[in-house]
Amino acid sequence: MGALPAILDPRSVIILAGLMGVVMALVVFFMRRSYPATIQGLDEWSQAPLLAFVSTMLFAARGFFPDFLTIVVANFVLYQACILYYAGSQKFLLGRRDTRGWTVLNGCLALAMFWFSSVKPDFETRLLLITLAVSALFFFHAQLYMRHEGRVFGKRLMIGLLLAQALVAGLRFLSVVAGLAGSSLMDGTWIQSLYISMYSFTVLLLSIAVILMATDRVHTEFEYLATRDPLTGALNRRAVLDACGAVFASGRRRMALLMVDLDHFKDINDRFGHQMGDAVLREAVGRMQRAIGDKGLLGRYGGEEFVVLLPDVGKAEAMEIAARLKQNIDEPFPADSPMAAVGSMAVSIGVAASESGMGSIGVDDVLALADAALYRAKAMGRDQVIAAA
Numbered sequence: 001m002g003a004l005p006a007i008l009d010p011r012s013v014i015i016l017a018g019l020m021g022v023v024m025a026l027v028v029f030f031m032r033r034s035y036p037a038t039i040q041g042l043d044e045w046s047q048a049p050l051l052a053f054v055s056t057m058l059f060a061a062r063g064f065f066p067d068f069l070t071i072v073v074a075n076f077v078l079y080q081a082c083i084l085y086y087a088g089s090q091k092f093l094l095g096r097r098d099t100r101g102w103t104v105l106n107g108c109l110a111l112a113m114f115w116f117s118s119v120k121p122d123f124e125t126r127l128l129l130i131t132l133a134v135s136a137l138f139f140f141h142a143q144l145y146m147r148h149e150g151r152v153f154g155k156r157l158m159i160g161l162l163l164a165q166a167l168v169a170g171l172r173f174l175s176v177v178a179g180l181a182g183s184s185l186m187d188g189t190w191i192q193s194l195y196i197s198m199y200s201f202t203v204l205l206l207s208i209a210v211i212l213m214a215t216d217r218v219h220t221e222f223e224y225l226a227t228r229d230p231l232t233g234a235l236n237r238r239a240v241l242d243a244c245g246a247v248f249a250s251g252r253r254r255m256a257l258l259m260v261d262l263d264h265f266k267d268i269n270d271r272f273g274h275q276m277g278d279a280v281l282r283e284a285v286g287r288m289q290r291a292i293g294d295k296g297l298l299g300r301y302g303g304e305e306f307v308v309l310l311p312d313v314g315k316a317e318a319m320e321i322a323a324r325l326k327q328n329i330d331e332p333f334p335a336d337s338p339m340a341a342v343g344s345m346a347v348s349i350g351v352a353a354s355e356s357g358m359g360s361i362g363v364d365d366v367l368a369l370a371d372a373a374l375y376r377a378k379a380m381g382r383d384q385v386i387a388a389a
Contacts, residue, residue: 015057021050025047025049025207027211028207029046038221039218041089041210043088044084044085044088045085045210048082048085051080052081068117072118075130076107076110082138085141086140109133112125113126113129127172128173128177131172132169134166135166138165145158152213154209154212155209155213157205157208158206161206164202231278232281232285233285234300235299235300237301240297240307243299244257254314255311255313255353256314256315256317256318256351256354257308257351257370258321258322259307260307260347261304261305262284263383265277265280265281280339280342280345285298287325287329287331291325292325295310296321315353315355319351323385325347329346329347347383349377350369350371350373350386373387
């Protein structure tokens with residue numbers, strides 16, 4: 001195949017890719033400053049295009065600067081930029097990064113680039129090594145997202161881009177094996193131009209995918225915060241009542257509600273302070289969640305009072321779950337626990353259920369029944385489970 005038209009001159013494409021990378025790096029950098037710290041990976045994602053820009057400028061200077069800079073350093077910096085993209089994805093998806101193996105590989109590649117450029121110049125071998133390494137890194141990067149794939153367009157875009165780049169790098173590797181390597185990076189052959197152009201578009205679109213994923217994460221976190229009690233992590237009152245209403249609106253008339261109240265919680269606050277009281281509330285929620293499992297939803301109704309929504313659960317099963325919940329709460333704190341001085345907790349629980357054939361009873365009626373049962377439990381001495389009459 002001959003050279004392509006000058007509009008796809010490799011040097012021009014490389015420079016354009018670097019400039020696009022700088023623009024996207026600035027976008028991600030300023031976006032990072034306005035996003036919550038819980039969204040990790042943005043630092044790496046804003047640094048990677050800057051490194052890529054440095055490498056593209058070095059590549060574009062091929063023939064003007066020493067080969068050590070335009071081959072060895074340029075390839076090392078480019079691969080490190082790819083590693084930084086991968087590190088950002090690790091932090092975004094896993095909350096941590098570990099790219100030590102890839103960094104060691106990059107160091108080995110740099111030594112090989114030096115050997116096959118200064119000691120025993122061999123463009124084909126250099127191209128074989130770098131395209132194979134790039135293809136492997138992008139493939140492993142795509143696999144990371146495939147293991148955490150969701151219904152987010154940004155993630156799907158990221159997977160597609162990474163796999164496409166891995167494929168193009170793999171094709172470039174095969175072209176070298178087939179004797180189509182060319183004589184230098186600046187050859188305008190179709191496969192060389194495809195390889196360089198794909199990288200250029202990837203730099204731009206990866207940053208767009210990053211922005212889409214981070215924005216979706218922000219929306220998810222805001223939705224979570226809007227429905228959660230900030231102290232305990234349980235659903236807040238509005239969210240749990242909305243969930244109750246949704247169950248009834250769905251036409252499933254079988255539902256149970258538990259009203260749960262921590263006994264003598266005020267005494268814990270008075271004796272040990274509000275920080276200890278907060279710790280006890282969080283521990284109580286954890287124990288209740290374990291008792292409920294996937295059977296229902298737990299919400300904080302107010303103060304030390306909680307509501308448990310049990311869809312598709314009848315009265316008998318609701319009483320079993322309430323008993324298990326009470327048993328979990330009653331467990332004394334371990335001796336090495338910061339809450340050991342409190343000793344133990346106790347709860348009063350009111351249980352009400354809406355069974356099939358109960359007519360036009362609604363969620364407010366079931367709540368009222370559970371609340372009345374709770375107050376009977378408290379009036380009868382607390383620390384017990386009472387079912388609505």
